[in-house]
Structure formats: C-alpha cells, structure tokens
Amino acid sequence: MPKNVVQYDLLISCPGDITTEISIIEDAISQFNTQFSDTLGISVRTKHWYKNSYAQSGGKPQALLNEQFVNDCDAAVAILWTRFGTPTDEYGSGTEEEVEIMLSSGKQVFMYFSDKPLSPSQMNEESYKKVQAFRDKYKDRGIYFTYSSDEEFKTMFFAHLSQYFLSKEIVAEVKGERHSELKIVGIDQTQHISDEAPIISFVPNTEMTISKYLEKIRTLFDDISAIKLEKRVELPKKIAKYTLAFNKPVEISEDERKIIYSVAEKLNINITEDFFILGNLSQSSIPTGIMGGYSLNGTDAEEEKYDTIKKLLKTISKALEWAPVENAFSDKKCLKLALQNCGTDIDEDIEISLRIPKNSLLPINEFPKFNNDEMGYLLNDCNMSELFGICSTSTYSDYDSSIVTSRRFSPRVSTPSIFPGYTSDYSDDFESELSDVFCYSCFDEGEEYIVKLKFDYIKHNTTIAFPSIIFINESFKSIPYTITSKNSPEIVSGKIKITDDTLI
Incomplete structure (x- = not known):
C-alpha cells in the first residue's frame, strides 16, 4: 500500500578524521526510519558533501556546497575530534560555517566532540587547539555532547535523534502537514469529475448494443448477398454414389433459413433466391484430428x-440473448x-453513508426481473461487474484499486444439469452475483x-469511483x-447537489 511521509534532511558535518561515526549515523537513520516511517509518517535522510555535492563552477567551494544542499537541510549533526577542517572565507572551517548557518536559521544542531583515545602520530597540535577553541565557544550554550567510544556515540546519537524527531512539536508539524480531505463527487456523461452529481441515462458497459448488433447483421447480409455462386452441379449417379461416401454437400438447414428469413423481414432486407446457394461446397465425412x-x-x-x-446466425443468436x-x-x-481525497495524506478504513429518498432510489430487490x-x-x-461498473479513466480509478485484497471475482457460471430435459435454476446464483456487483x-x-x-x-490527491452505478427512479435535489x-x-459531513441531465 502506498505511504505518504514527511521527509526531513539531516546534514552530516565533520572534518576528514571522522569516518566510523558517519556509518553509525547512517545505520541509526535507517533504524529510525524502519521504526517510525510507516507509523508516524516521519522519515529522515542524510546529506553529506561526499554523496550530495557535484561539480559546479562560478563560486567558492563552501558557498557552492551551501547552495547545493546545506541551506535546505532541516537539521545537522556536527562531529569533531582532532581536525578542525579547511578554512572558508568567513569561518575557521567548513564545519564551523555549516553549524553557524543552521543555528542562525533556528534549526536543530546535534554537536558531538570525540574523546576517543588518540595515538601521538595522529595528533596535529595546532588543529586540535582550534577544535578545543570551537568547543569552548559553545560550552555555555549546552548544545554539545562528548563520547569516548563508537558504541557510546551510537547509543547517544539514536537517543537524541529520536527525542527530537519524536517530540510533540515535530509530530504535530507532521500531522499538520499531512492530512486527508475526503468528499463525494459526481461523474458526468463525458466521464469527467464534477462537484455536482448528474442523473444520466443508464448505458451498460458493453461493446455490443442492439443498434451495433443490427448494424453488424445488416453488414453480414450485404456480404453474403455479394458472393454470387452457381448452383450445385449434379454428378452422374455412379460418381455421386462414390463421392457421397467421402463427401456430402453442405447446405443451410431449413430451421436456419427460417431464422434468417424472419430477421430479414423485420429489417426490411430483401433476400434473393441465390442467397443460400453454396456452389459445390462439400464436407468430408472423415473426422480430422x-x-x-x-x-x-x-x-x-x-x-x-x-x-x-454461420457468422450471421451466431450474431442473430447473440442479439436475441442481449435484447431482453x-x-x-x-x-x-x-x-x-x-x-475524492484532496488532502496530502492517504486515508484508510473509510465508510461512507448516503441518505437517498426512498422514492428516488431503485434498490436491488426492485431491479427488472428476468x-x-x-x-x-x-x-x-x-461480466456483470463490468456491465454495471464504473471503469477507470485518466481522471479517476475504479473501485477495485482501493481494495487491499481485490474483490475481483470470476462471474458465476452454473454447470448445466447432466439430466436430459432439466435446466438449472439460476435464481440463487443471479441474486448472489447482483449483491457482489452492487456491494452497498x-x-x-x-x-x-x-x-x-x-x-x-485512498491515496492523496486521488479520485476513486464507486463500485457501480446507482439506479435512480425519480429526480431529487441532493445527497447528504x-x-x-x-x-x-x-x-466528515457534506452534501452533493443532484442535477437531472435526462431532462435536458
């Protein structure tokens, strides 16, 4: 399921002698996100010159870094040990400048000084004095901590990270930024979203309608009439007897002709005498395969x-089945x-209640009988779920896209009875299918x-259609x-205005 989180950027600021602490910070951030990203919608990612800077001309190195990512960070963690770093135009080092940028912007700075053991060969006395001076600069402000081992730093940093990003202020900020905004909207005849819900004439979601069937039937009549064939050539009796043992003439049965004549009469189509002539077409009497x-x-x-x-007969049969x-x-x-969710956060476990006048709603038990x-x-x-459903478009998704465990189901198919002359009773299966489709x-x-x-x-900034259309008997003004x-x-309480496009 998609999640929406508020992303905070944490700047890692340190000279080149700090290495293991960077890995510890990355691991702590990963642990924090795993624990709290889904539940609270808070996620933290790190920014550091070694992975976020890129080659750029036209400015001083530190100024370019500030522009690329430092200025946009929400908080920083600064760590110093023996080295102070390279001076910038305005400060003793890049770390000092980054710390001052963050503090002057009112942003959180986690500052740490390492007291881990150090061999004499690693010591640069002049640089270390600058670190100590920097440390003294902030000693009265209570914003830094010291540690003497990597394990101590790991425990301390995760605690401080959690205390800050799980504070009431941050959680309130996240909740203020992330919220759903749900409302009911209508879909018009052009499949566009509207703040009003128009009553429209029902058009089933099917490629074939009676008008299309009739159009196809007329075309097939024309295609058949256009194929002119000579009457079957009568063979001598001796040859015919031998030939019929392996091939029999193909003809359109009398019942099939009656069906075609009947449809042609209703459609005012004139059938000529040669309509059913198939020439010398025959069918093998030996099965193939x-x-x-x-x-x-x-x-x-x-x-x-x-x-x-044959295609004409099949089309007529399908049209006769579909017509009722x-x-x-x-x-x-x-x-x-x-x-519709106009907000900035997803929402879940949503229940909608609509109030519709009795004389206006057509409930399932009053549907046409078959x-x-x-x-x-x-x-x-x-497929009744498609027949009465609302399909996805570029502006809204179908109902199944909002279901964690898809409700998609195979249409119920009743197995014909094995007993001759007995027809299965479809009524129970039909009622169950209707209840699945109209799942209100x-x-x-x-x-x-x-x-x-x-x-x-429902995701943020998303519109999801109801599972099916809602049949209406009479016009009314609104749905609370x-x-x-x-x-x-x-x-959430609301009201959507109802218009009647069928009266236009």
Missing part, C-alpha cells in the same frame, strides 16, 4: 459464403459517484434509504453524506 472436426472442400468463395452465413437485458434497462436512470434462461445468459455470457448496504430509515459503502484506502475514516478524528 482428435477433436472430431470435419473439413470443408470447396473454393475460397464457397467457404467464405458458408462461414459468413438492454430492453429491461433501456429506460433506467443512474448516478455515478466517486470518493426469466431463468436470461439469468443464465447474464451469468454465463456477461441499504437500510430502511423512514422516508429515506441509508446507503453504506466501504473503501480500504457522512464519511468516517482511520486518519480523520472527526466525522
């Missing part, structure tokens, strides 16, 4: 015409809503329905709502 298929024998035109007629579904919802209106075959078609041939809890309260919905989480969440101490 282990699947038991039979190969066609004929010219390219003969095979193309036969395949196109589209007709059932053709006059329905709906709302598309989304949850016969058993139609329910079977919806279960086995349609609906409660009766006086003149209103209380509709509840949960989101696992409340939102509770893990990261918001107060209940």
Whole structure:
C-alpha cells in the first residue's frame, strides 16, 4: 500500500578524521526510519558533501556546497575530534560555517566532540587547539555532547535523534502537514469529475448494443448477398454414389433459413433466391484430428459464403440473448459517484453513508426481473461487474484499486444439469452475483434509504469511483453524506447537489 511521509534532511558535518561515526549515523537513520516511517509518517535522510555535492563552477567551494544542499537541510549533526577542517572565507572551517548557518536559521544542531583515545602520530597540535577553541565557544550554550567510544556515540546519537524527531512539536508539524480531505463527487456523461452529481441515462458497459448488433447483421447480409455462386452441379449417379461416401454437400438447414428469413423481414432486407446457394461446397465425412472436426472442400468463395452465413446466425443468436437485458434497462436512470481525497495524506478504513429518498432510489430487490434462461445468459455470457461498473479513466480509478485484497471475482457460471430435459435454476446464483456487483448496504430509515459503502484506502490527491452505478427512479435535489475514516478524528459531513441531465 502506498505511504505518504514527511521527509526531513539531516546534514552530516565533520572534518576528514571522522569516518566510523558517519556509518553509525547512517545505520541509526535507517533504524529510525524502519521504526517510525510507516507509523508516524516521519522519515529522515542524510546529506553529506561526499554523496550530495557535484561539480559546479562560478563560486567558492563552501558557498557552492551551501547552495547545493546545506541551506535546505532541516537539521545537522556536527562531529569533531582532532581536525578542525579547511578554512572558508568567513569561518575557521567548513564545519564551523555549516553549524553557524543552521543555528542562525533556528534549526536543530546535534554537536558531538570525540574523546576517543588518540595515538601521538595522529595528533596535529595546532588543529586540535582550534577544535578545543570551537568547543569552548559553545560550552555555555549546552548544545554539545562528548563520547569516548563508537558504541557510546551510537547509543547517544539514536537517543537524541529520536527525542527530537519524536517530540510533540515535530509530530504535530507532521500531522499538520499531512492530512486527508475526503468528499463525494459526481461523474458526468463525458466521464469527467464534477462537484455536482448528474442523473444520466443508464448505458451498460458493453461493446455490443442492439443498434451495433443490427448494424453488424445488416453488414453480414450485404456480404453474403455479394458472393454470387452457381448452383450445385449434379454428378452422374455412379460418381455421386462414390463421392457421397467421402463427401456430402453442405447446405443451410431449413430451421436456419427460417431464422434468417424472419430477421430479414423485420429489417426490411430483401433476400434473393441465390442467397443460400453454396456452389459445390462439400464436407468430408472423415473426422480430422482428435477433436472430431470435419473439413470443408470447396473454393475460397464457397467457404467464405458458408462461414459468413454461420457468422450471421451466431450474431442473430447473440442479439436475441442481449435484447431482453438492454430492453429491461433501456429506460433506467443512474448516478455515478466517486470518493475524492484532496488532502496530502492517504486515508484508510473509510465508510461512507448516503441518505437517498426512498422514492428516488431503485434498490436491488426492485431491479427488472428476468426469466431463468436470461439469468443464465447474464451469468454465463456477461461480466456483470463490468456491465454495471464504473471503469477507470485518466481522471479517476475504479473501485477495485482501493481494495487491499481485490474483490475481483470470476462471474458465476452454473454447470448445466447432466439430466436430459432439466435446466438449472439460476435464481440463487443471479441474486448472489447482483449483491457482489452492487456491494452497498441499504437500510430502511423512514422516508429515506441509508446507503453504506466501504473503501480500504485512498491515496492523496486521488479520485476513486464507486463500485457501480446507482439506479435512480425519480429526480431529487441532493445527497447528504457522512464519511468516517482511520486518519480523520472527526466525522466528515457534506452534501452533493443532484442535477437531472435526462431532462435536458
């Protein structure tokens, strides 16, 4: 799950004789981030000349370092031992200048002086005197500590780091900077976000509609009519008897012709006498392959015409299956809503409550009714979560993107009965599928329905659509709502205005 944290930059300032302490600091920062980054949203990263500086011309070395990263750091840790460092234009060393920059900006400085044992060969008396003078400069300000071993420094630094970055002031600062800001928005007919929620005509999320099926059927009629074939050549009886043992003529059955004639009549399409002529197309009587298929024998035109007629029959069948579904919802209106986080932090465990007038909401138990075959078609041939869902666009994500454990489920498919003449009862599976797709809890309260919905989480500056459209019976003026969440101490109350685009 994505996390949003406030990042603090910690400057490491020290001369060249400080080495092991740098590794100790990096390890302490890593430990701190592991413990507190996720829980408190605080993260610290280090800045040091050896890893953050880059070649740049046009200025003094220290001034360039200050510009590159020193000035932007939120705090600093300065460590000195025997060396004081290289003088700058204004200060005795780069470390001294960096410390003064941080202190003059009112920023936190962790200052340490090492009292670890030192061999005489490592001592530079003049440089060490400068370190001692620097130490005396701050002795009355109580801002530095001493240590005599790496282990002591490690314990001391992690304690000071934690005390500062876990102080009430810093935690309050983080909470002030990071907060979610949740509200309900609408989605209009052009799939754009709106502060108002328009009531729109329901259009199922499917590539094929009745109008597209009819368009495809007309095109197939034209394609078939355009393929002109001669009538089958009658073979002499002796040759025909031998030929039929291996190949039989291919014809369109009488039942299939009746279906095509019936559709053509309803669409005012004229079918000529040669529409079903397939020339000398034949089918092998010997199965090809282990699947038991039979190969066609004929010219390219003969095979193309036969395949196109079969495609026409299949398209007619699909259109007849889809028509009751589209007709059932053709006059329905709906709302598309989304949850929007305009804040700077993620939020989790979100529960939304909507108040909708009873006469305006169409609950699941009042949905159009389908016969058993139609329910079977919806279960086995349609993806109802897509049919009634709200798909992602460039401006908002779909509901499943907010779910930690995806609710994606395979459409329920009922296995046909093994008993001849018996048809499976799809009603229970169909009701369960509807409940999965329209995963709202609906409660009766006086003149209103209380509709509840949960989101696992939502990222900052993100909009996530509701799991499905909400069917509407009648127009109304607004939806009052409340939102509770893990990261918001107060209940968010709001109201989204409702308009009716179907009246325009």
